[in-house]
Amino acid sequence: xxxxxxxxxxxxxxxxxxxxxxxxxxxxxxxxxxxxxxxxxxxxxxxxxxxxxxxxxxxxxxxxxxxxxxxxxxxxxxxxxxxxxxxxxxxxxxxxxxxxxxxxxxxxxxxxxxxxxxxxxxxxxxxxxxxxxxxxxxxxxxxxxxxxxxxxxxxxxxxxxxxxxxxxxxxxxxxxxxxxxxxxxxxxxxxxxxxxxxxxx
Numbered sequence: 103x104x105x106x107x108x109x110x111x112x113x114x115x116x117x118x119x120x121x122x123x124x125x126x127x128x129x130x131x132x133x134x135x136x137x138x139x140x141x142x143x144x145x146x147x148x149x150x151x152x153x154x155x156x157x158x159x160x161x162x163x164x165x166x167x168x169x170x171x172x173x174x175x176x177x178x179x180x181x182x183x184x185x186x187x188x189x190x191x192x193x194x195x196x197x198x199x200x201x202x203x204x205x206x207x208x209x210x211x212x213x214x215x216x217x218x219x220x221x222x223x224x225x226x227x228x229x230x231x232x233x234x235x236x237x238x239x240x241x242x243x244x245x246x247x248x249x250x251x252x253x254x255x256x257x258x259x260x261x262x263x264x265x266x267x268x269x270x271x272x273x274x275x276x277x278x279x280x281x282x283x284x285x286x287x288x289x290x291x292x293x294x295x296x297x298x299x300x301x302x303x
Contacts, residue, residue: 123188
């Protein structure tokens with residue numbers, strides 16, 4: 103059982119988070135960090151992951167819901183306040199499947215091209231395409247990209263840093279994210295990820 107910083111301090115209105123990416127990108131770790139950070143912040147939170155396709159490079163999805171009156175971990179279609187994606191195509195998929203109008207999207211701007219794109223049967227989705235979809239629906243989009251990232255497995259931490267710096271999840275502070283990272287990482291991995299999270303990576 104994790105120790106919450108403030109017992110009984112919950113959001114009155116549910117806050118829904120939908121995470122999506124490709125197997126191997128670290129969606130599971132990012133989801134667990136957010137879950138623990140929410141708990142450290144004193145929120146009541148429910149979460150569920152789908153891991154079945156992770157080893158095959160398929161789509162991986164996590165749902166997190168914060169709030170006092172949350173009884174199911176599943177985010178219903180069109181009800182995600184925040185969509186988090188670790189790949190451009192999955193960002194567009196998350197927008198279509200889960201995002202609510204007026205919500206927010208944060209995604210890492212990398213591409214795992216679908217077969218049709220590799221075979222030149224379809225055009226590659228660009229960040230501008232995603233921005234147009236967001237603008238039409240009043241969704242604020244945050245694009246994350248680090249050209250000199252030491253390890254591609256740290257893309258999820260780069261996204262986490264953007265979530266924190268823009269306060270995209272209510273009432274979760276820097277110390278809560280760091281506590282969660284310290285629970286789940288150790289040694290050089292923890293040091294490198296904290297450096298990136300703090301904006302020094």
